[in-house]
Amino acid sequence: MNRLHPLSAVTMVIQQAITWVTIPFFLVVFLSGIVDVVEYSWVFVLVPLGLLLGTTYALVYYYRFEYGITPDTFDVRSGVFSRRSREIPYGRIQNVDIARGVVQRLLGLAVVSIETAGGGNTEATLRFVSESEANRLQHQIRRRTAEATERRRRRADTDSDAVESGESPLPDDSVAGTPGEESASDPDFERADGTATAESGPQISESDSRTYESRRRRLFDLEARELLLYSFTSFRPAAVAAVLFVFFLATDTILDVLVTIAQPVGGPEDLENGTTGSYGVLTIVSMVNGLVITYLLSVAYTFATYYDFQLGRIDEDFVYERGLLQRYSGSIPVEKVQSVTVTANPVQRLIEYAGLWVETAGYGPDSGSGSQSAVPLADRRRVYAFTENLTGVERPRFHTPPSIARRRYLVRYSLIAAAIVAVAFGTAWATPLERWYLAAVVFLVVPPAAHLRYVNLGYYVGEDHLVVRRGFWRRRTTVIPYYRIQTVSTRRSIFQRRLGLASLVIDTASSRTFYWATPTIYDIDLEDAREANGVGRTRLQSALRERAQSDDVGLSVDFT
Numbered sequence: 001m002n003r004l005h006p007l008s009a010v011t012m013v014i015q016q017a018i019t020w021v022t023i024p025f026f027l028v029v030f031l032s033g034i035v036d037v038v039e040y041s042w043v044f045v046l047v048p049l050g051l052l053l054g055t056t057y058a059l060v061y062y063y064r065f066e067y068g069i070t071p072d073t074f075d076v077r078s079g080v081f082s083r084r085s086r087e088i089p090y091g092r093i094q095n096v097d098i099a100r101g102v103v104q105r106l107l108g109l110a111v112v113s114i115e116t117a118g119g120g121n122t123e124a125t126l127r128f129v130s131e132s133e134a135n136r137l138q139h140q141i142r143r144r145t146a147e148a149t150e151r152r153r154r155r156a157d158t159d160s161d162a163v164e165s166g167e168s169p170l171p172d173d174s175v176a177g178t179p180g181e182e183s184a185s186d187p188d189f190e191r192a193d194g195t196a197t198a199e200s201g202p203q204i205s206e207s208d209s210r211t212y213e214s215r216r217r218r219l220f221d222l223e224a225r226e227l228l229l230y231s232f233t234s235f236r237p238a239a240v241a242a243v244l245f246v247f248f249l250a251t252d253t254i255l256d257v258l259v260t261i262a263q264p265v266g267g268p269e270d271l272e273n274g275t276t277g278s279y280g281v282l283t284i285v286s287m288v289n290g291l292v293i294t295y296l297l298s299v300a301y302t303f304a305t306y307y308d309f310q311l312g313r314i315d316e317d318f319v320y321e322r323g324l325l326q327r328y329s330g331s332i333p334v335e336k337v338q339s340v341t342v343t344a345n346p347v348q349r350l351i352e353y354a355g356l357w358v359e360t361a362g363y364g365p366d367s368g369s370g371s372q373s374a375v376p377l378a379d380r381r382r383v384y385a386f387t388e389n390l391t392g393v394e395r396p397r398f399h400t401p402p403s404i405a406r407r408r409y410l411v412r413y414s415l416i417a418a419a420i421v422a423v424a425f426g427t428a429w430a431t432p433l434e435r436w437y438l439a440a441v442v443f444l445v446v447p448p449a450a451h452l453r454y455v456n457l458g459y460y461v462g463e464d465h466l467v468v469r470r471g472f473w474r475r476r477t478t479v480i481p482y483y484r485i486q487t488v489s490t491r492r493s494i495f496q497r498r499l500g501l502a503s504l505v506i507d508t509a510s511s512r513t514f515y516w517a518t519p520t521i522y523d524i525d526l527e528d529a530r531e532a533n534g535v536g537r538t539r540l541q542s543a544l545r546e547r548a549q550s551d552d553v554g555l556s557v558d559f560t
Helices: 008-034 041-064 102-107 133-165 177-186 206-214 224-231 240-251 252-263 276-306 344-351 379-389 403-430 438-453 494-498 526-550
Strands: 066-069 073-078 084-089 093-100 109-116 122-130 214-221 310-314 317-322 327-333 337-344 353-360 373-379 458-461 465-472 475-481 488-490 501-507 520-525
Touching: 008 041, 008 122, 041 073, 066 133, 073 177, 084 122, 093 102, 093 133, 102 109, 109 133, 122 133, 133 317, 133 327, 214 373, 224 276, 224 344, 224 353, 224 373, 240 252, 252 276, 252 327, 327 353, 337 379, 344 353, 344 438, 353 379, 373 379, 379 475, 403 438, 403 494, 403 520, 458 526, 465 520, 494 501, 501 526, 520 526
Parallel strands: none
Antiparallel strands: 066 073, 073 084, 093 109, 093 327, 109 122, 214 310, 310 317, 317 327, 337 353, 337 475, 353 373, 458 465, 465 475, 488 501, 501 520
């Protein structure tokens, strides 16, 4: 078994020491002001004690954290008070990501995150190892994952042949090989006693590294123009959280600055003295400044996240690198891909650009590290060609919902507009706000909003794929192979039942977030929904049988 890099112990000591010193310090300062028993002098006892305990805990955790590569699993042992041992089968490993911040790159360190299918959490995190060790682990785990997949395929073929010939299936050792033989020939395998077979320790050789990288085929590079377009035409919700966090930390200072900015255009002299009109000006100025700052933060965040984005292919995996301050390197296993989604907002559609995302088992787009972005932004025709080559889907001919669905959206948005007017009326009744009726202007946007929602909906039931399109502000066109579908369910609200409509929910093995909902065919005729459901089930069974016979992963990795 191996330990983390020695500098990892230093970082753990610093982090734990700060935590164990800060908590007792602020507790004593807070309690000494409200409880007579607690005295401020306790700080001089508790702070050194916290420093000692934090340092001890960090060192013990470092020496009790071990990891190692075995023929069938990646093992991790950790814990101070409660010992935890994890054996992660290679067949379950989804991604092996490497992250390096600015300080970590200067020190030659990296964080290795191992993600498995079936959940949105990282199964194991190695914080920190050397860059060469991180590359070795990523290389070896990818290779062993591919070998595990190949063994499963050979096992399935062998069992199928045995059943057809009337023989009993062969034991696993006849297909998977003998672990002892693998350990004798593989310099990266570690014996059961915890020692590595290679004399030089667990480091990947230069020849192995060159051989591994020589198989890498570059598929896509995000050019400077595309990076700038993507930064300025996309929005990150995290920017809103950052602005709100800063506002709550320095509310008084920020309000004073906003008052100063609003004064030249009719704002109040201060928050205590002002008229209704001046407060209205201050509100507008505050909103404009907040939107501008949030947008600029979003631009900076996107630029730093996708700087120098590169997508390549090594064997049956997509591999990517990205990041300016925090450098990421990871993989997307082709056989784990559940669906492919083409995204574009109105501005990107106007300039004929789009992005391409892939969803893998257990992880959806933006569910964590954002590792499922295959093409952040590129020419729309190029993205469509990528999608067709990646999935083999034919050019879809979309079916739209019946026109009665547009009437439903018209009524829905009218009710929302009426609620806004009612809120404005209630506010005017309780405050000096005048001309509340101006809020009725929102009714003007109801017809175009209902129309835009309607025209951006569509679905296509193909021979091998189901394609779902939805969304105006962020249009998403999702391509789902039939054999990746987990369930197809029909959903009908009370209003849909009155109109004879239904929605089809298509669920795959990838997890979903609030931002990325499950692909749904909205508001189609009930009979069409039943027909699509039946066709989907039939073609799902056919696709599974064909895939079992051909033993094909079902996805091409040739973007050219």
